Amino acid sequence: MRTSGRWLEDLITPDAQSGYELAVKLARVAVKLTQPDSDIRTQLRSAYERDAAALIQVSHVVAVHFATIARANRYWTAA
Amino acid sequence: MRTSGRWLEDLITPDAQSGYELAVKLARVAVKLTQPDSDIRTQLRSAYERDAAALIQVSHVVAVHFATIARANRYWTAA
Amino acid sequence: MRTSGRWLEDLITPDAQSGYELAVKLARVAVKLTQPDSDIRTQLRSAYERDAAALIQVSHVVAVHFATIARANRYWTAA
Amino acid sequence: MRTSGRWLEDLITPDAQSGYELAVKLARVAVKLTQPDSDIRTQLRSAYERDAAALIQVSHVVAVHFATIARANRYWTAA
Amino acid sequence: MRTSGRWLEDLITPDAQSGYELAVKLARVAVKLTQPDSDIRTQLRSAYERDAAALIQVSHVVAVHFATIARANRYWTAA
Amino acid sequence: MRTSGRWLEDLITPDAQSGYELAVKLARVAVKLTQPDSDIRTQLRSAYERDAAALIQVSHVVAVHFATIARANRYWTAA
Numbered sequence: 001m002r003t004s005g006r007w008l009e010d011l012i013t014p015d016a017q018s019g020y021e022l023a024v025k026l027a028r029v030a031v032k033l034t035q036p037d038s039d040i041r042t043q044l045r046s047a048y049e050r051d052a053a054a055l056i057q058v059s060h061v062v063a064v065h066f067a068t069i070a071r072a073n074r075y076w077t078a079a
Numbered sequence: 080m081r082t083s084g085r086w087l088e089d090l091i092t093p094d095a096q097s098g099y100e101l102a103v104k105l106a107r108v109a110v111k112l113t114q115p116d117s118d119i120r121t122q123l124r125s126a127y128e129r130d131a132a133a134l135i136q137v138s139h140v141v142a143v144h145f146a147t148i149a150r151a152n153r154y155w156t157a158a
Numbered sequence: 159m160r161t162s163g164r165w166l167e168d169l170i171t172p173d174a175q176s177g178y179e180l181a182v183k184l185a186r187v188a189v190k191l192t193q194p195d196s197d198i199r200t201q202l203r204s205a206y207e208r209d210a211a212a213l214i215q216v217s218h219v220v221a222v223h224f225a226t227i228a229r230a231n232r233y234w235t236a237a
Numbered sequence: 238m239r240t241s242g243r244w245l246e247d248l249i250t251p252d253a254q255s256g257y258e259l260a261v262k263l264a265r266v267a268v269k270l271t272q273p274d275s276d277i278r279t280q281l282r283s284a285y286e287r288d289a290a291a292l293i294q295v296s297h298v299v300a301v302h303f304a305t306i307a308r309a310n311r312y313w314t315a316a
Numbered sequence: 317m318r319t320s321g322r323w324l325e326d327l328i329t330p331d332a333q334s335g336y337e338l339a340v341k342l343a344r345v346a347v348k349l350t351q352p353d354s355d356i357r358t359q360l361r362s363a364y365e366r367d368a369a370a371l372i373q374v375s376h377v378v379a380v381h382f383a384t385i386a387r388a389n390r391y392w393t394a395a
Numbered sequence: 396m397r398t399s400g401r402w403l404e405d406l407i408t409p410d411a412q413s414g415y416e417l418a419v420k421l422a423r424v425a426v427k428l429t430q431p432d433s434d435i436r437t438q439l440r441s442a443y444e445r446d447a448a449a450l451i452q453v454s455h456v457v458a459v460h461f462a463t464i465a466r467a468n469r470y471w472t473a474a
Contacts, residue, residue, distance in 0.1 A: 008412040011470055017087040020105070024112055026415070026461070030454035033419055035444045048447035049114045052127035056136045057451045059109035063143035064458035066105070072470035075090055075151035096166040099184070103191055128193045131206035135215045138188035142222035145184070154169055154230035175245040178263070182270055207272045210285035214294045217267035221301035224263070233248055233309035254324040257342070261349055286351045289364035293373045296346035300380035303342070312327055312388035333403040336421070340428055365430045368443035372452045375425035379459035382421070391406055391467035 003033060011072035019073055023065035027058060082112060090151035098152055102144035106137060161191060169230035177231055181223035185216060240270060248309035256310055260302035264295060319349060327388035335389055339381035343374060398428060406467035414468055418460035422453060 007029065013019040035041055048054035070076070086108065092098040114120055127133035149155070165187065171177040193199055206212035228234070244266065250256040272278055285291035307313070323345065329335040351357055364370035386392070402424065408414040430436055443449035465471070 003412065003416055006412065008410075008415060010411050010472070011465065012472065015087075016089050017082065017085065020087060020108065021082055024109060027109075027454055027458065029415065030419060030422075030457040031450045034450055034453050040445060044445065044447045044450065048451070050119060050123065051447070052123045052130070052133050053136065054447050054451060055110045055113055055123065056127070056133060056140060057448065057455070058113050059106055060136070060140045060143065061451060061455045061458050062109040063106065063140050063147070064455065064462060067143065067147040068458070068462040068465050070090065070147050070151060072465060072472065077089075077091065077151065094166075095168050096161065096164065099166060099187065100161055103188060106188075129198060129202065131202045131209070131212050132215065134189045134192055134202065135206070135212060135219060137192050138185055139215070139219045139222065141188040142185065142219050142226070146222060146226040149169065149226050149230060156168070156170065156230065173245075174247050175240065175243065178245060178266065179240055182267060185267075208277060208281065210281045210288070210291050211294065213268045213271055213281065214285070214291060214298060216271050217264055218294070218298045218301065220267040221264065221298050221305070225301060225305040228248065228305050228309060233305075235247075235249065235309065252324075253326050254319065254322065257324060257345065258319055261346060264346075287356060287360065289360045289367070289370050290373065292347045292350055292360065293364070293370060293377060295350050296343055297373070297377045297380065299346040300343065300377050300384075304380060304384040307327065307384050307388060312384075314326075314328065314388065331403075332405050333398065333401065336403060336424065337398055340425060343425075366435060366439065368439045368446070368449050369452065371426045371429055371439065372443070372449060372456060374429050375422055376452070376456045376459065378425040379422065379456050379463075383459060383463040386406065386463050386467060391463075393405075393407065393467065 003029075011069050013069065013073060016070070016076050019069045019076070020062070020066055023062045023069050026065040026069075027061040030061075082108075090148050092148065092152060095149070095155050098148045098155070099141070099145055102141045102148050105144040105148075106140040109140075161187075169227050171227065171231060174228070174234050177227045177234070178220070178224055181220045181227050184223040184227075185219040188219075240266075248306050250306065250310060253307070253313050256306045256313070257299070257303055260299045260306050263302040263306075264298040267298075319345075327385050329385065329389060332386070332392050335385045335392070336378070336382055339378045339385050342381040342385075343377040346377075398424075406464050408464065408468060411465070411471050414464045414471070415457070415461055418457045418464050421460040421464075422456040425456075 011022070013022055031041065090101070092101055110120065114123070169180070171180055189199065248259070250259055268278065272281070327338070329338055347357065406417070408417055426436065430439070
């Protein structure tokens, strides 16, 4: 499975906040790869944006990616 | 994807309790980034605050973030 | 976000059983922080205590916290 | 939160199979701690035993505990 | 809790593909231990095989076990 | 449980993007192993492609596999 264009350079970010922002991006990419049609995604987004369970689920996926990115950046500590 | 302002300095906290509080914050930020409208979030909150499944789901996201923060702080032990 | 009083000293417990009990506590605290009203929590509890899916979900959150606490205590082995 | 009696000695098991069996036990204990009434648990069990989603969810909790136990036992390899 | 017969030797597999196959097996065993009646499992299987949410949930459990098995096999790399 | 043919060489990828693509593949394989009938999978796909909760769940499974693959590739950093 190949995705088009270079959308992910690496997992290294200058700080935790930008690491969190990358986690949000990674959580969204899989949705885009599974549903490539942007019109359908826009329709779905208007629904799940007002669905508490879906919003919490999105937050859960971000948390899993953030754990990976934090580990890749050694938690942004020198240690 | 850039978030506005500096809302996350780093993952280092003085102790486990403040680490847990940071995990709660990180769990909420992704909801805020996915649903930027605070009025809608307030409406949603009044619903999911009384929904056991949603509350447990929130706790699950906090647990995933807490694992990351605890690891970043070496579990707040000298080792 | 600050919680009131000192409810979490650290993650170190004398053994695996007390580590598991701490995990149960950590799973519950996030629910308490998200729904501070104890009457509402009591109502919700009487519902989800008889809901198999919710009970399994609670067990899942405990499992995530237990993994963190076990790691913090080096799995209660000298190694 | 204290549980009664000694139900968990430690996480060390002689092999992977007994480690998996311990994971199944740990997944069930949290349900027992959340719903102490054995009659209610028996009623619930007769329902979720025939619910595919619930059975998969139980398997998910076992998987999380198994990861912890495998790590505690260094994956039952000398390394 | 003891399971009958030796169904799990260890977590070591010759390569990633056989590690993935072991993860699928481990995901299924917990369902079998929770619902020992094979006729009921067959009925359930004919239902969840056509349920997208259940199939994705199964994939999720496999992913958690695969993470454990990959770690046990040092990711099938000499390092 | 044996799958047919060699569909997974190893977990090593040249970069994070191809690691993410492998994670998407691994998330799909378990669905294929659980529901071998491609016609049924095609029917299911046309349903869950328009289901926000299912799309987020898929993203969650990808996140778990991506964590494993990133760890296997030492986060694509020399360290």
